[in-house]
Amino acid sequence: MISHSTRQVLAETLDTVEAALPQITPRFYERMFTARPDLLRDLFNRTNQVTGSQPQVLAGAVASFARLMLEPDAERMRFIIDRIAHKHASLGIVADQYPIVHQHLFAAIIDVLPETVTSDVAAAWDELYWAMADVLIDRETELYAAQGVAPGDVWQTARVLARTQLSPDAIALTLAATDGDELGCFTPGQYVSVQVPLSDGARQIRQYSLTGATTDPTWHISVKRDGDVSTHLHENVFEGDLLRVSTPFGDLTLPEGDDPLLLASAGIGCTPVIGLLNHLVATGDARPVQVLHADRSRSRQPHRGDLAELVDRLPGADLVQWYERGLPTDDSTRIGLMSLDGIEIAPDTVALLCGPAGFLGSMREALIDRDVPATRIHYETFGAMP
Incomplete structure (x- = not known):
């Protein structure tokens, strides 16, 4: 080279x-x-x-x-x-x-x-x-x-069909094509870019994971209020409004085969996990799935109910959650930062992680310490491109 x-x-x-x-x-x-x-x-x-x-x-x-x-x-x-x-x-x-x-x-x-x-x-x-x-x-x-597009020709217009409050600082948006057609196909775990016009004339862009099933003709994204684009969406975008969105991309996707999966997320990093779980449920995937999630509190956790419901619908899945503050409600709820203590990890596990950089670093080290090869650990970070 x-x-x-x-x-x-x-x-x-x-x-x-x-x-x-x-x-x-x-x-x-x-x-x-x-x-x-x-x-x-x-x-x-x-x-x-x-x-x-x-x-x-x-x-x-x-x-x-x-x-x-x-x-x-x-x-x-x-x-x-x-x-x-x-x-x-x-x-x-x-x-x-x-x-x-x-x-x-x-x-x-x-x-x-x-x-x-x-x-x-x-x-x-x-x-x-x-x-x-x-x-x-x-x-x-x-x-x-x-994706069937010319280089750079990734943008299209979508209409907001619904807006739902997920937590005090997170909303969910349901998007549809403006011409009655479908927005396009995506692979579970992928994201789209959203470009918004700000008050000073700038058109800023941020990426949001697709949380819905691939069989759904609409797209679903979740937005935590954090930064210019997310704040604009929270304050200015409602049902019926138009959004400029990209073709889906992203490489945090499900591996082929039936090896056990470990899906670990923190905060709004749960969004690609929701998309992956929706796909596993829709396809009747029977592989073992360990789902780990960390958040600041139950009251501020986006997709709290969705996460539990999807795991319940997978016969081979288990869910353990950590909260920085609050009280444990059952054996699957823990207080403090996420830890692999007491978590069984099969030697052929494939791990998919999503969350802030510090969380990813600590979880990657913990998995390697548990003899999970680095080549079997995949991650997506929110913020600047890694």
């Missing part, structure tokens, strides 16, 4: 560039958004830029790809590429946008490391960037083709 000489230069400079990425990436975004303010207004998540989480994520992606060139790991490479490509496809990213990132990223690298970036170093990192870009573009092209 890259030349031998480039590998040598990467090996010599990776630690230096990696250490400087926290400075490089904010500089990169500053340069790019100054030149192209429309990208911040209508594509990139402004909340993530303010908090600094998006630059941190980009730093991790660039460094991970470079290290995988030096220490190949096919499973890890596939995970990173698929995660980024699905998110890009849900935003309608196309090949023509990669040169824009390249221009401003490399200018930022030179700004921060003027003494390190010789012509040879610049050429090596340039080759790395385009190697990564080519792999992503190819994968994104495959994803667009699989």
Whole structure:
């Protein structure tokens, strides 16, 4: 994928560039958004830029790809590429946008490391960037083709059929096509992007998991009030309103086969789990399923009843829930943070996790400590792209 000489230069400079990425990436975004303010207004998540989480994520992606060139790991490479490509496809990213990132990223690298970036170093990192870009573009092209859309042509208009209050800070929206047709097919566990117009003229985007069954002609999403887009949906979107939504994408999907499943979520991270459970129920799937969920309290838990009902309808499923505060109501309810203590995990378990980054990290470590191979642990995080 890259030349031998480039590998040598990467090996010599990776630690230096990696250490400087926290400075490089904010500089990169500053340069790019100054030149192209429309990208911040209508594509990139402004909340993530303010908090600094998006630059941190980009730093991790660039460094991970470079290290995988030096220490190949096919499973890890596939995970990173698929995660980024699905998110890009849900935003309608196309090949023509990669040169824009390249221009401003490399200018930022030179700004921060003027003494390190010789012509040879610049050429090596340039080759790395385009190697990564080519792999992503190819994968994104495959994803667009699989959904039957032209590259970037992912947007459509949906009408809100119903709005339901799930908890004090979460709502559910039922969406339908405006022409009486169906919105489109999706795979359980996938998400859609929603783009909304804000009061300052920006058109911001955020992703929401599809919670309904694949046989339902309507789509169902759940929205926790958190950030510009979610707040807009809470305050301004009601029955009969129109929403701009994308084609479904996402790689946190059910594995083939009948290996035992462990579905673990925290907070609004339960939404892809609801979608997965709906599919398992609809298809009469008989594989063993262990469902674990953590929340702050029962009173603020979205989909509390749905989760219990779906698990009850699966003969091979069990549910255990943790709450940070409150009182245990039965043997399946615990107080505190989620823990695998007392949870039986079969050696061939496949784990699907969804929730905040801290939750994912602790659960992944706990599963590995219980001898679940990393290759059998899949996850989706809410917030900036991992």
